[in-house]
Amino acid sequence: xxxxxxxxxxxxxxxxxxxxxxxxxxxxxxxxxxxxxxxxxxxxxxxxxxxxxxxxxxxxxxxxxxxxxxxxxxxxxxxxxxxxxxxxxxxxxxxxxxxxxxxxxxxxxxxxxxxxxxxxxxxxxxxxxxxxxxxxxxxxxxxxxxxxxxxxxxxxxxxxxxxxxxxxxxxxxxx
Numbered sequence: 495x496x497x498x499x500x501x502x503x504x505x506x507x508x509x510x511x512x513x514x515x516x517x518x519x520x521x522x523x524x525x526x527x528x529x530x531x532x533x534x535x536x537x538x539x540x541x542x543x544x545x546x547x548x549x550x551x552x553x554x555x556x557x558x559x560x561x562x563x564x565x566x567x568x569x570x571x572x573x574x575x576x577x578x579x580x581x582x583x584x585x586x587x588x589x590x591x592x593x594x595x596x597x598x599x600x601x602x603x604x605x606x607x608x609x610x611x612x613x614x615x616x617x618x619x620x621x622x623x624x625x626x627x628x629x630x631x632x633x634x635x636x637x638x639x640x641x642x643x644x645x646x647x648x649x650x651x652x653x654x655x656x657x658x659x660x661x662x663x664x665x666x667x668x669x
Contacts, residue, residue, distance in 0.1 A: 521605040543569035571608035
């Protein structure tokens with residue numbers, strides 16, 4: 495279902511999904527220490543879940559627009575699948591420059607598939623990303639991005655840090 499009026503666009507989707515023999519990922523201890531790895535695992539049971547997604551955007555003027563999304567899922571059997579995800583993004587464009595400030599939220603999730611006795615819960619967390627692109631003509635662009643700008647504590651499992659700050663600089667050439 496979609497709704498469009500003036501400067502607003504909204505889309506809502508809902509689906510009932512099912513799957514057999516899904517390939518998923520789980521946290522596995524890889525040594526006698528506290529190190530862990532995330533490895534692919536087969537989930538051999540059949541699962542059925544409801545997934546909904548809401549996307550919206552608003553255009554303020556030629557230079558500023560925003561987007562937002564919200565995803566809800568009833569699937570709790572599979573590891574690293576949050577039941578709630580959301581994002582809000584402000585986008586500024588002027589001439590060849592585009593800057594984006596984005597907030598991402600991931601709700602609670604598990605590190606192992608349902609049925610494992612040592613299933614750990616991962617708490618919800620949010621990150622802020624700063625993304626910048628400058629385009630030179632039609633063929634060249636440079637970007638400078640900072641993902642997880644505030645270096646939110648990425649402690650998602652006991653003794654396993656992930657999702658720290660990432661700074662990247664890149665050049666894209668089209669030919």
